[in-house]
Amino acid sequence: MAVETHEFSIATNGYCDVRDVTGTVAGLLERSGISDGTVTVFTPGSTAGVTTLEYEPGLLKDIPALFENLVPRGAAYAHDATWGDGNGFSHVRAALLGASLTVPVRSGKLLLGTWQQIVVIDFDNKSRRRKVIVQVMGE
Amino acid sequence: MAVETHEFSIATNGYCDVRDVTGTVAGLLERSGISDGTVTVFTPGSTAGVTTLEYEPGLLKDIPALFENLVPRGAAYAHDATWGDGNGFSHVRAALLGASLTVPVRSGKLLLGTWQQIVVIDFDNKSRRRKVIVQVMGE
């Protein structure tokens, strides 16, 4: 059994920017030489999250619309009264989505569905570089 | 340490069909001989998800009502304009719920609560066979 922990960063525009990181994750898995085990994808920070999605242009509109419905940007958040940075909605969205995803690996392949990509969603209220952790564990 | 990756499929009716897979997962764990580690349950595909739930008839109505409230079937989704398959709501629901669950195992037992089952929810807009991945890792 072996453990490899990698980190990469992506440039995002914030405001529910949905980014496909599947290729990067698959590349790190391939170079690890690990054929059976798990890949954990984790977003360090409290205004981003990770999930899976069919990465196509329609859903890239539907997902921001979802979060705007569930956690409206224009509502009042107590977080904003504390810090004044205006990203209370970003924090709430991120806590709801979650920061970790675990994908099983067999014979060197991520066991994703054909139309299923790993996406990181940046909920913050500004452009930023966003760190992503990828950890491969297995044999 | 050992890794075992299994796959099984269930027949579902779609439309937020909630299925209890705890027995199947526990059976795979038992046959693995692994006593301490994790079980990862993963739904490959972009219109299903996994979580835990007290599997009782009331909640089998409440959970579909939840997703109908949060992501209504009758709303407009850009995904549907792209593909015309009418299951934009299914994709959005699945991305919100998440595709992976990790359950700790000790002394050969899943460390679930007494009233807590592992459920796969099929959000698609038709009946289908739904694949589920179960990976046991530990010693």
Next chain:
Amino acid sequence: MAVETHEFSIATNGYCDVRDVTGTVAGLLERSGISDGTVTVFTPGSTAGVTTLEYEPGLLKDIPALFENLVPRGAAYAHDATWGDGNGFSHVRAALLGASLTVPVRSGKLLLGTWQQIVVIDFDNKSRRRKVIVQVMGE
């Protein structure tokens, strides 16, 4: 590779009580001597969940407000008709949030962001002691 499974309990007030368990998790990690791998945090039971959050007073108001918006306490739940315990909203909220979180560990440290804490949320409708499972796996 080694696996260590720990359990601790916290006293909560229920009703979306958000508790920071980062210090306890970090302490268990440190005592394990494991430097690279994963920590799985799991809530056994069907009325609590786990996520990450900037643990500050504003968000401790915003998160209960979120769940009150998405899954109102005063709505009708079929679960309550089954059992009469009045915590249908608690079950639904818990299923939505999810019961597991996986945090990567490198060089003995949880790879959390600076402002990111691990929180357990108790959604039940009463005060209770809430069990939390922490499993460290790695080398």
